[in-house]
Amino acid sequence: MISVMPAPRADRASADATATAWALAARGGDPDAADHFVRALHADVLRYVTYLSGDPQLAHDLTQDTFARAFGSLHRYEGRASARTWLLSIARRAVADSLRRAAVRPRIADTVDWRTAVEGAQPRGLPGFDDGIALLDLLETLPDERREAFLLTQVVGLSYEEAAGFAGCPVGTVRSRVSRARAGLERVLREAEAASALAG
Structure with a gap:
């Protein structure tokens, strides 16, 4: 489970400036900058989509979708907002689209009580997992x-x-x-x- 504690504000401002510079360099075609951009913001996006979606198991797919969308529109990114703020706005749209798709998708299960089956399939014993689920439940x-x-x-x-x-x-x-x-x-x-x- 990812730590839910944000970095100190001064460190975050510096990290934001660096991530924004990497995003702009990636827009120019620098593959190393693209890699640094993803590494710098991956945890923030994963944390955000996990809490917005309420589905830790779907969060990795949503994070991947967020970065795919970001790279698809990176040519339009001009650095007016920090790369993190820009990326989180994309993440929010990715989650909203996922929730809309899930709402219209039929739910099929081989068991009478699909909720119990899903809860039983949740991972256990991971460091911080129970605390993260407790926080998720509180936030709901x-x-x-x-x-x-x-x-x-x-x-x-x-x-x-x-x-x-x-x-x-x-x-x-x-x-x-x-x-x-x-x-x-x-x-x-x-x-x-x-x-x-x-x-x-």
């Missing part, structure tokens, strides 16, 4: 806009300004959504701890 309790603001700033590590540009809303709105998301998560955790204490 949030309204969509608060969840996205929280993910962008606290998980992916965008600044509030970058998240505002990405979400198309004022910075104050992002701050408010993150604050309310934190309060909501804390409330759910307190309720779960209280229920656990009563059960114990």
